[in-house]
Amino acid sequence: MSDTETEEAPELVPIFSPERVEQVQSLEESTSKDRVPITIITGYLGSGKTTFLNYILTEQHDLKIAVILNEFGDSVDIEKTLSVSSNGELTEEWLELRNGCLCCSVKDTGVAAIENLMTKRGKFDYILLETTGMADPGPIANIFWMDDALCSTIYLDGIITVVDCVNIIATLDDTISGSSEPTTAHLQISHAEVILLNKIDLVSETQLSQIKARVCAVNGVSRTIPTVRGHIDDLRSILNLHAFDSQTAMEPFVDRGFSHLDAVRIPQFRDCGLTLSREYPQQLVEWIQVLLWENIIPGTPFVTQVHRLKGRVVAAEDAQQWIVQGVRDMYDMQSAGQCLPGEQGKLVLIGKGLQLAELAESLNTRLLK
Numbered sequence: 557m558s559d560t561e562t563e564e565a566p567e568l569v570p571i572f573s574p575e576r577v578e579q580v581q582s583l584e585e586s587t588s589k590d591r592v593p594i595t596i597i598t599g600y601l602g603s604g605k606t607t608f609l610n611y612i613l614t615e616q617h618d619l620k621i622a623v624i625l626n627e628f629g630d631s632v633d634i635e636k637t638l639s640v641s642s643n644g645e646l647t648e649e650w651l652e653l654r655n656g657c658l659c660c661s662v663k664d665t666g667v668a669a670i671e672n673l674m675t676k677r678g679k680f681d682y683i684l685l686e687t688t689g690m691a692d693p694g695p696i697a698n699i700f701w702m703d704d705a706l707c708s709t710i711y712l713d714g715i716i717t718v719v720d721c722v723n724i725i726a727t728l729d730d731t732i733s734g735s736s737e738p739t740t741a742h743l744q745i746s747h748a749e750v751i752l753l754n755k756i757d758l759v760s761e762t763q764l765s766q767i768k769a770r771v772c773a774v775n776g777v778s779r780t781i782p783t784v785r786g787h788i789d790d791l792r793s794i795l796n797l798h799a800f801d802s803q804t805a806m807e808p809f810v811d812r813g814f815s816h817l818d819a820v821r822i823p824q825f826r827d828c829g830l831t832l833s834r835e836y837p838q839q840l841v842e843w844i845q846v847l848l849w850e851n852i853i854p855g856t857p858f859v860t861q862v863h864r865l866k867g868r869v870v871a872a873e874d875a876q877q878w879i880v881q882g883v884r885d886m887y888d889m890q891s892a893g894q895c896l897p898g899e900q901g902k903l904v905l906i907g908k909g910l911q912l913a914e915l916a917e918s919l920n921t922r923l924l925k
């Protein structure tokens with residue numbers, strides 16, 4: 557018999573008193589009955605969060621879901637076009653969709669937006685909140701723990717992180733030089749209960765298993781689901797997880813190690829909004845290609861790294877609108893019908909080395925050629 561086998565087993569001590577356990581149980585019961593669940597959808601810039609939400613908003617299902625879209629910087633009006641384009645309506649108000657869902661674009665994930673939503677209580681039974689691509693979901697999740705008024709009507713059900721399989725490895729590698737801080741992408745993955753490995757149409761099976769291994773190294777306890785454009789056969793399998801019930805009742809996020817992961821500041825990062833006059837899309841595309849593929853501000857020696865590009869381009873000849881979307885070195889352009897009279901285009905860039913004056917001048921020079 558070894559020494560360890562002769563040692564007495566340690567006495568197990570309950571961590572929580574019977575009163576506390578009772579308190580938790582009653583909170584969990586009220587959770588299911590009286591409060592509306594909210595799931596946070598997070599994921600790095602361009603990973604496919606809005607595409608996933610658009611899928612939910614247009615798919616037929618028996619869920620009445622309210623969606624809150626939160627946008628980075630200046631791109632809210634472009635995003636709105638994307639999220640409600642299937643109905644052809646553009647509005648900042650809450651919009652009722654044909655499948656019973658509600659949709660709204662807000663510039664800020666403030667408590668006010670959620671309180672405003674709760675005035676429409678009864679019209680929905682679930683809330684999905686999309687964070688910006690640069691957000692650490694920890695502090696947002698904290699709102700549903702800290703704010704007493706919100707806690708009485710809403711509870712955090714879970715966090716879903718959308719991963720862009722094409723770019724995730726580069727994004728995870730992209731630490732601030734000399735720093736051991738986790739990147740935003742690490743934080744987003746580490747908080748998730750469910751991780752959508754999205755854009756698998758663009759990677760091989762071998763790449764997918766490498767990506768899965770890398771993602772699981774950051775968070776090995778969450779469920780991973782491979783997706784194309786966020787399509788999930790059984791939406792219910794990722795909702796109503798009650799992922800935080802026991803833990804949130806037992807210990808606030810600050811004790812779960814969330815608070816020290818507070819928003820990682822990436823100093824070189826910035827977003828730039830450029831107003832476009834009516835353009836010749838082909839010239840703009842050539843400019844975008846140099847920017848994304850050569851990583852310089854076209855016609856200048858300035859080095860850049862664009863992580864996300866979104867834009868609405870209005871063609872000079874026929875006032876047709878095009879939505880341009882770029883994620884790192886990939887981009888696509890889709891026709892979005894005729895623009896309204898007098899409407900101009902806009903380009904929003906998020907990344908490093910983005911100098912507004914130089915970008916604007918470079919763009920003008922190229923487009924005036």
Ligand SMILES: Nc1nc2c(ncn2[C@@H]2O[C@H](COP(=O)(O)OP(=O)(O)OP(=O)(O)O)[C@@H](O)[C@H]2O)c(=O)[nH]1
Nearest residue numbers: 600601602603604605606607689754755784785881
């Ligand atoms: N090929 C492919 N493209 C995808 C997929 N999912 C999304 N996309 C494209 O990726 C681009 C970015 O998608 P979005 O849904 O806007 O990404 P997002 O995460 O909401 O972006 P941000 O809000 O800017 O962070 C768009 O051009 C989408 O059409 C996918 O599974 N496959």
